[in-house]
Amino acid sequence: MINGTVFNLQRYSLHDGPGIRTTVFLKGCPARCWWCHNPESQSPLPEIASSQNLCIACGACRPVCPNLLSREFCSGCGACADACPTGARELVGRVMSVEEVMGSVLKDRFFYEDSGGGVTFSGGEPLSQPQFLKALLAACREEEIHTAVDTAGICAPETLLDIAPLTDLFLFDLKCAAPERHREGTGADHAAILENLERLGRAQARIWIRIPVVPGFNDSVKEMEALAALAARVHGVRQVWLLPYHGSWGAKPARFGRDAAPPAKEAMAPSQESLEHYARLFRDKGLDTRIGGA
8 A cells, every 4th residue: 555645635626737626735845945835845744733823822732742842853643733622733744545535536526527627736746755646646547537747847857757657737837947046946956857847848748837926036027038938948838827926825834833934025926017928928939828827
């Protein structure tokens, strides 16, 4: 039996590929993007989120925690969350089998068939759990369910190509075209990501490129022109989606005992006017380009 760590199963998702979908969020990501909207996805292990506004200081969590509520030594057992009467402590991430995930996925088969939807595997970086992801994709293929993988391409080439035959659509995240800036903003190797994208193109994969438009990072005409040129040369790119940054995630890091990165505290959502202008740069390259979710 193959197990993996999942932190969310989002049913009736409309922004992670075509049609109505179930999005399965896998835990673990090697990147550290300062604007990450899912900071709970970064650690590969289950972890405790705490909400101080819900805490009534009843002390029910203390006697059940084997590590005295220390984040440094937290094992993610979830005992404190089980004991909390108000939901102030929540276990984020749980180990699930392929069969358990598919049990949830199959509940909405009718919606997939009726809308042209399916299942999207996201994260985090879903390819950080390659065996689990491949087993899930194979299970979906047996059930004739459309599959999409939302990836930043941060993995070994053989890992990516191994799942390509089981994946109907790749939602490939690109951040920026400048190598040094990319590393500063994400902590990841830009060249390896681009090589993986080009490998997918050569493998005849269907690709939607998704670009977060992040003020102070990649929101410039020069950067968007470079990304448009990059996307236009990759075989298999069917669509490009520009995803506007928003600050609604800003309270999340504190729930996990972390601070938001300094740039995130200053960033503002890009204007609709600038998004439309950037979209035209991609359309001028012959790319079907849209703004918003996918």
